[in-house]
Amino acid sequence: MIETLLIMWRESLEAALIVGILLTYLARSGERAGMRYVWAGALGAVVAAVAMGLASNGAAARLGPDAQELLQAGVLLLAVGVLSWMVVWMHRNARQMGGDLRRRADRALATGRLVGLAAIAFVAVFREGVEAVLFLWGVVVQRADASAPALLAAGVAGAGLAVATAWLFFRGFAFLNLQTFFRVTGILLLLVAAGLLTAGVNKLIGLGYLSPIKPQVWNTAWLLREDSLLGALLGALIGYRSRPSLLEVLAFLAYLPAMGWALHRADLAARGAAERAPARSAA
Amino acid sequence: MRPPRLLLAALLLALAATVRAEERSVALAVAEHGFAPPEVEAAAGERLRLEVTNQTAAAIEFESFELNRERVVPPGRTVAVYVSGLSPGRYEFFDDFHQERRGALVVK
Numbered sequence: 001m002i003e004t005l006l007i008m009w010r011e012s013l014e015a016a017l018i019v020g021i022l023l024t025y026l027a028r029s030g031e032r033a034g035m036r037y038v039w040a041g042a043l044g045a046v047v048a049a050v051a052m053g054l055a056s057n058g059a060a061a062r063l064g065p066d067a068q069e070l071l072q073a074g075v076l077l078l079a080v081g082v083l084s085w086m087v088v089w090m091h092r093n094a095r096q097m098g099g100d101l102r103r104r105a106d107r108a109l110a111t112g113r114l115v116g117l118a119a120i121a122f123v124a125v126f127r128e129g130v131e132a133v134l135f136l137w138g139v140v141v142q143r144a145d146a147s148a149p150a151l152l153a154a155g156v157a158g159a160g161l162a163v164a165t166a167w168l169f170f171r172g173f174a175f176l177n178l179q180t181f182f183r184v185t186g187i188l189l190l191l192v193a194a195g196l197l198t199a200g201v202n203k204l205i206g207l208g209y210l211s212p213i214k215p216q217v218w219n220t221a222w223l224l225r226e227d228s229l230l231g232a233l234l235g236a237l238i239g240y241r242s243r244p245s246l247l248e249v250l251a252f253l254a255y256l257p258a259m260g261w262a263l264h265r266a267d268l269a270a271r272g273a274a275e276r277a278p279a280r281s282a283a
Numbered sequence: 284m285r286p287p288r289l290l291l292a293a294l295l296l297a298l299a300a301t302v303r304a305e306e307r308s309v310a311l312a313v314a315e316h317g318f319a320p321p322e323v324e325a326a327a328g329e330r331l332r333l334e335v336t337n338q339t340a341a342a343i344e345f346e347s348f349e350l351n352r353e354r355v356v357p358p359g360r361t362v363a364v365y366v367s368g369l370s371p372g373r374y375e376f377f378d379d380f381h382q383e384r385r386g387a388l389v390v391k
Contacts, residue, residue, distance in 0.1 A: 007380060056357050065362045069354065131344070131355045135380050138341025138358070206352050208332065208365035211300035213293065215351070215368045226348050243351050247297045254290035 001154045004139055008158025009165075011132045014236035015042070016166035018124035018192055022117055024170045025185050028178065034114045041118030042125045049129025053137060056130070069207055072127060076200035079123035082116050083193045084259060087186065089113055092266040123196075132159070169233075188237070194255045195239025201251045202241075212245030219243050304367070306330040311386070313345070313356070313378060314338045318386035325390050330367035333388075336360070343384075347376035350388065 019042050026034040056068060063071065136155045140148045173181060204210045221242040224231045234240035239252070311333050312319040325331050335345045337356040345364060346353040349372075356362050366374075369390045378384035 003382075065355075065357060065360050069362070134342035134355050134357055135344070138343075138380060141358070142341045202351065205297075206354065206364055208301060208306075208363065210294070210297040211304070212368060213297055213300065215366065216370075221348065241351055242348060245351060247293055248351075250290060250293045254293075258290075 001151065004136075004151050004154040005158040005161070007135060008132060008155040009161045010232055010236075011128045011135065012159040012162035013165060013232065015045075015125040015128050016162040017169065017233075017237050019121050020166035020170045021185055021188055021192065022121055024173055025182075025189075026117070028181055034117060037114040037118040038121045041121030044118075045122040045125035045129055048122075049126050049133050052126075053130050053133025056134070066207060068130075069203055070209075072130075073200045073203035073207070075123055076127070076196050076203065079120055080193050080197045080200065080255075082119050083189065083196070084262070086113065086116050086120070087189055087193070087259065088262050088266045092269055190256065190259055191238040193259070194252045195237065197255050198239045198241075198244070198248045198252045201248050202245075205245060205247065210247060212247050213250075214246040216243045217246045217249050304330045306332045306365070306367075308332045308334055310334050310336065312336045312338050313343050313384065317384045318376075318378075321386045323386070323388045325366075325369065325388060327371050327390055328368055330365065331388075333364040333366065335362050335364055342380060344379035345376060346379040347374060347388075349374040350376060352376075353379065 019038060022038045023035055026032070026038065052068075056063070056065065132155075136152060139151045139155065173184065176184060201210065205212050219242060224234070224240070224242065226232065226235050226240070226242055231240065231242075241248070244252075307325075307329060309323055309325075309331060311323060313335065315338075323333070333345075335354070335356055337343050337358050337360055340358050342355055342357050344353060344355045345362075350366050350369075352364055352366065354362055354364055366388070369388075371390050374388040374390065376386055376388065
């Protein structure tokens with residue numbers, strides 16, 4: 001019973017944390033309407049994960065498990081692309097954040113941005129969602145007796161606990177002033193994106209499409225184990241692993257300065273636009 | 284080298300390294316009582332294709348912190364998990380959904 005709850009807690013944690021960042025960011029930007037998009041993405045992912053999980057159980061599954069893993073890798077890398085574009089866009093338009101978006105001529109771009117956030121929420125939930133569904137289905141199958149509903153309840157409780165953990169985590173952010181808050185969540189989102197990229201690369205290595213170059217660059221298990229609470233949190237949020245391969249480390253380390261450069265350019269563009277346009281009062 | 288180009292070079296290298304690589308397939312089954320065989324041997328540096336078959340009625344998750352791999356396998360299905368370039372040592376793996384099932388890859 002406890003095992004089921006703990007496993008579901010771990011599986012759901014990553015999704016809960018990522019969705020939590022998005023919601024916290026939107027809430028504090030004054031874009032409550034945008035939060036509906038994130039919820040829609042997350043709930044859509046739950047439905048899709050249930051469908052895919054149940055479908056992949058049958059012998060008649062259209063895609064074999066290796067093909068599904070390749071699809072997951074592709075989805076992860078696509079999510080990194082979308083999230084990166086999001087962060088750059090938000091940076092470029094930091095001055096208008098919280099302002100009246102209806103006055104912007106390119107409203108389609110604004111809606112597209114919210115759809116992008118929904119896509120991130122979808123990917124975050126879908127990825128672990130499929131695993132969670134397969135796990136719970138197995139739990140039900142193994143206990144054909146009356147304890148199945150109780151175990152399912154324990155599983156759902158585990159997922160609920162992950163949501164609570166994420167909520168608590170982000171409550172801590174409420175005490176930050178606005179500027180610090182945006183800076184912290186901005187950095188977090190970048191680390192999340194780097195973590196997703198690394199996870200996608202890890203899947204491609206596991207599938208045999210990429211070589212790790214060197215399988216274990218270092219071993220930080222003595223410092224932080226993946227099955228500890230902090231290790232699980234960091235693993236879920238930024239993809240912390242105690243024994244990463246060289247290719248994964250390069251991917252993570254190359255992404256951050258590349259994004260830093262893109263954001264610097266976006267900041268310059270935003271500053272230039274602000275100097276040319278008349279000043280707007282802050283929301 | 285700028286970071287994007289560094290990554291691109293690394294990716295091309297990683298891709299190229301797999302194209303000509305020789306690999307050896309090893310069958311690893313997950314049964315109700317545990318992994319069969321419970322220990323798999325490999326030579327240092329070789330490219331190994333672990334064919335993990337789930338012979339139980341419920342989903343399993345092949346996971347290893349040492350090997351940095353995790354993969355869910357639905358019941359009755361087989362997946363291919365690649366590991367390569369390992370130094371001599373003992374690399375433990377387990378079924379994350381039923382943690383009493385444990386095994387190890389011994390690299391000589």
